[in-house]
Structures are given as structure tokens and as C-alpha cells.
Amino acid sequence: MFKIVDKPIHIDFLHGHHLHCMVCQIPSHLAMRDAACRLVDPEAGWQRIRSILELVREGQGNLKKCHFLIFPEAIMPLARVEDALEIIVSGFRPNSVVMFGIEHMRLSEYRDLLRRYPADNGEALASVEEDLDSGDIEQLPTNVAVTVVKEADGRTRIFLLAKSHPFVGEEHLDAQHDLYRGKVFPLFRCRPACFNFMPVICIDYVYRDVYQSNINHIIEKANQLFFQTRQRLDLLAVLQFNPKPEHRAFRDVVNGFYGEYLAYTPGVRDTITVFCNTSGESSGIVGNGTFSFGHSSVVIHQSHKIGPTTDPEFEVDDFGGLPVCRLRFGTATRLYYFNLPLFHELDPRTTRVPLKIHGIFRPEGDQWQRIEETGKMQM
Template sequence: MVKIVEKQVQLDFPLGHHLHCLIAQIPNRLQRRDHLFTLVDAEEQWRLVRSVLDLVAEGSGNLKRLHFLMFPETSVPLSRFDDLLNIIDERFRPNTVTMFGLEQIRLEQYRALLRRFEEDNAEALDCVERDIDSGDILGMPVNWCCIAIKERDGRLRVFLEAKTHPFRGEEFLDKDHDLYRGRHFYLFRAQPACFNFMTVICLDYLYRDLYSSNIKQIIDHADRLFFTMRQSLDALFVIQCNPKPEHRSYREVLSGFYGEFLEDTPGVRETVTVFGNCSDESEIEGVRCQSCYGVSFVVISARHKMSPFQDREFASDDFEGAPVCRLRFGTGTRLYYFNLPLYHELDPRSSRVPLKVHSVLRWTDDAGWVKVGDGEGQVL
């Protein structure tokens, strides 16, 4: 069973006002080397990641109000891990959460990183040490992510998570080279904002077997928060590198998550679920598809009011009849900047829409990130 570890963090989000999130839907070009998925051109990838970090640090437009920044899984070069943390520490504003996936590493390296950041990852390190004590597994690949939180006083905290369930490209006939399965999720409880959020990696949202389910663990934990403290899970972030972002399994789990088909779920009733994927320029060795990446999206309960809408860069729908409202983005290399809606159900003001897209930016070789104008892009 995956362990949910609660962490208290100091984030002074504005009370009674919506928060802001930026999805960096950038391409991943991965190849397999010694049973690890690594970036084909790490320096080129870092230049693209760095361009997003610089944009956020400069705070052009209303990016000064950014609270959550998402990169896809396996999108950050391992060699630039410290560089990324230094930029966040030195240039990002307080009360900023940055979530990003890194190149795969060996379990031995992952344990060393947990030890390096043991102050924030003691429970995760304990889970890994118990696994290592049970067998010779230090060489197993680890698909992992980092949640870097710059608190209100400027202190940088670094939390690490390992993916709990692999896709088909990460599993091997040779058991020693199979993907290590993470044993924990973090649930961050931000004070004084009283905002609770989690980050998981792609298929962690779907993982089910006969006896347990990651997503049910999350729902049950959020329900306990509701029944004991009248708090709930406010946001769930899912970072992806997914060639099937709209697979039927996601729709089914979202339907159960928001539809209360099996049990009452007040702890996640008003959760905003954000899926951040890589763009359609992605290429993964061993995974064949054509223009099948992208489609990052945001989901809220159907209790909110959001009418169907169609634009060249985004659209709203109910995910083929699911009990949700969904804001669905396109497939290209883009930055999507939007708000996380406040807690409320149907608003009597007919003009009120809970989700707002503040801006969409596209990448150009000459000018870097520029706003997408009217008439650009392909209709969804």
C-alpha cells in the first residue's frame, strides 16, 4: 500500500482569491540507455526549460501572481537538477510551488538524493531503506519527480517522489531491470492559507489491483480530513509524459472521483485536478504513435457551471459525459496560464465562469515565448 505522508508547509496564498497555475507543455525526446529513459539532447532540453524558468522569474505580465508551475515527467536533465533548484531559490518569488519530473536514475542514486534532502524526506527514505533491506535492488530504474516549494519566508524545501506504476516502456522481462515502485505520496498542508494539495506522476492516478488503489487511498485520506477537520483536498496535480492523455481509464477514474458512484467523497468534491502533459513534438523510443501527446487539461466537478466552448487553443466539455467540467488544451508546444477556481458550486450569476485562461504562449526560435494571437493554431 502506498503511504500518504502529510507535510506542513508555509505558503501565504491570498485568502478568498483564486490561485494561478502554469503548465509548461514542452516536448520530451527520450531514448533508452542501459534500461533507463534519458533525454536525447539534454542541453537543448535545458535551454527550453530554462526559458520557462526565466519567464516566471521575470514575472512579465501577471506571472508575478503565479503560484504553481508544472513541467512534464522526465523533462528535466539530471545534470541540471541543482541549477534548477538554484534558480528557484535565488530568483523565484516566495509562495511558489514548482513540480517537475527528471530523467530516470538508479535506486542507489535516488536513495542518495533522499539522504541529501533528508530533512524533508525522512519518511520517504525510510520506505526506500526497508525495500533495499529486502533484496538486491539498488540497480533498479526510478522514474521520479521533485516538488520544490519556496515558502513565504524564502526558505526552499525539496520533496522527492518515485512513480508507483510504470507504463509498458518501463517494464522488462528481466526483473532486476524493472521499474522501482514508489511507496509514498506527499499531501502538502499549506498554512496560513489552509490549502491542501498533492502531486503524482501520470499512471499513479490510475494504479489499481485486486486489493488496493492509489486513487482510493487519496480519496479516503481526503475524506478523513473532511470528517475530522472539515478540510478537503483542494488540488491534485498529475505530471505526465503520456501518449494516450485521453485514455478511457482516465475518464472512468475521474467519473468515480467526482461522481460518488461507490461512496460519498466530500473530501475531493471540490478538488481541482490538473493534468500536465508533454507536447506533440515528443518522441519516446519504443513507443510508436503519431501526434498523440499533448492535451493537458483541468477538471472540476460538474457542480460548477462551465458551458461548452470551442477555441483554437482550448475548449471546455464534460469528457464524453463524465460528471465533470473539463478545460481541454491543444497538443502543441505551449505554456498555459490559468486560475484554480475557488470553492463554490453553481453560481447564481449567469456570467460567472469558474475557470479562466489568462494567457497561452507558443515557442518561437527568434523571440522565445510569445502570446498566441487570434486566428493562430489549429481548431481543437
């Protein structure tokens, strides 16, 4: 069973201004090697990631306002993690957060990574060392995500998260290829900004067993936060390598998360859920039936009253009749730059819409080109 651990961070977002987020829907090509999912061409993948990091670091136009940069699951080559961190540490602006998934590593490698940054990962390190002490599991594949926080004073902090879902193949049981089950989920508590967010890795969003439901545990923690402090879970970021992003399992969890069918859930009612998936060009381990990568999305409660919209690059719907508003992107390789709709911006006296797309970028060689006509897209 996993636990959620509060991680206070010094982030000072400007009050009264919405936050900006970039979702990187880029391709990933994975293959099974040594009982783990490895990148087929890690150097090509790294060059693509580096070009995005450089784009945000340069900050042309309003990219200087980018607060959250989100990459998909299993996108970063393990050998290039330190290179990515160097770019973020040396060039990113204060009050910014970067999330990315790493290709599978051995549990012993995850422990070594935790030991490099023990100050911010004490609970996860203790959990891993306890598990390693209990059996011969050093070679167990581990699915890891990194959250890099550039605090208001310029200090950089690095947090690690291991996926709790136990199966490599996800839709079928892999008795010989079980993943390590992460047991510590960080909940980031921004001060003095009073903004709270969590990352989760793909199917951890829907995973449950006979003892615990991941999403129910998150809801209970957010409700506890509300009743004790009158704060909420503001952002839930789901990092995916998902060939079935609109699978019934995900739709059902979205429905229950926002529906409040059995109890009031004030801790998550205004949560923004961002699903960052790889693009439709991706390839790798998939289950049975039809599949399609892409369709990253942003989901908020229906009270925000964003009407249906259709555009070549995106659409707005209610996810097939759910109590939500969903901004659903396509399958192409794109960078989507938009603002996060803050709950306190909802005002029945105005027609102002809380979600705006500030830019969509497509790849042009080894660079990224803004699709100019999206500059005025607003729902």
C-alpha cells in the same frame, strides 16, 4: 503498498483571490538506455526548461502572480536538477510551488538525492534504505518527481516522490526492466492558507493491483481530511509523459473520482485535477495502437457549470458525458496560464465563471511569446 504522508508547509495565499497556475506542455524525447528511459538530448531540454524558469522569475505582466508552475514527467535532465533548484531558490517569489519530473535514475542515485534533503523526505528516505537493505537493487531504474516550495518567509523546501507503477513500458510487462515502486506520496498542507494539494506521476493516477487502488487511497485520505478538519484536497497535479492522455483507463478514473456513484466523496468533490502532459512533438517509449501526446487538461466537477466552448487553442467539454467540466488543450508546444477555480467562488446568484485563461505562450526561438488574442479568453 504506498502511504500518503502529510507535509505541512508555510504558504500564505491571499484570501479571496484565486490562485494562478502555469502548465508547461513542452516536448520530451526519450529512449531506452541502460534499461531506463533517458533524455535523447538533455542539453536542449534543459535550455527549454531554463527559458521557462527565467520567464516566470522575471514575472512580466501578471506572471508575478504565478503560484503553481507544473512541468511534465521525465522532463528534467538529472544532471541539471541542481541548476534548476538554484534558479528557483534565488529568483522565485514567496508562496510559489514548482513541480517537475526527472529522467529515470538508478535507485542508488535517488537515495543520494533524498540524502541531500533529508529534513523534508524522511519517510521516503527510510523506505528506500529499507528496500536497498533487502536486496541487490541499487541499479533499479526509478521515476522521480520533485516539488519545490518557496514558503511565505522565503525559505525553500524540496520534496521528492518516486512513481509507484512498476513497469517501464507501462502498457506491457517488462520483466527485466521493472521500475522501483515508490511507497510514499506527500500531501501538502498549506498553512495558514488552508490549501491542500498532491502531485502524482502519470499512470500512478490509474494504477491499481489486487491489494490497493491508488486513486481510491487518495479519495479515502481526502475524505478523512474533510471529516476531521472540514478541508478538502484542493488540487491534484498529474505529471505525464503520456502518448494516450485520453485512454479509457484515465477516463474511467475521472468518472469514478467525480461521480460519487457508490458513496459521497466530499473530500474530492471540489478537487481541481490538472493533467500536465508533454506536447505532440514528443517521442519515446509507446505502446501498441494509435497515440498522441499533448492534450493537457484541467478537470473540475460539473457543478461549476462551465458551458462548452471551442477555440483554436482549447475547448471545454464534459469528457464524453462525464459529470465534469474539462478544459482540454491542444497538442502544440505551449505554456498555459490560468487561474485555479476555487470551490467557494461558485455562487448561483451570479453568471461569473470560475475558470479563466490569462495567457497562452508559444515558443519563439529560445524565448516565449504570448499569443495576444488569448489575453481575454474566458469561459
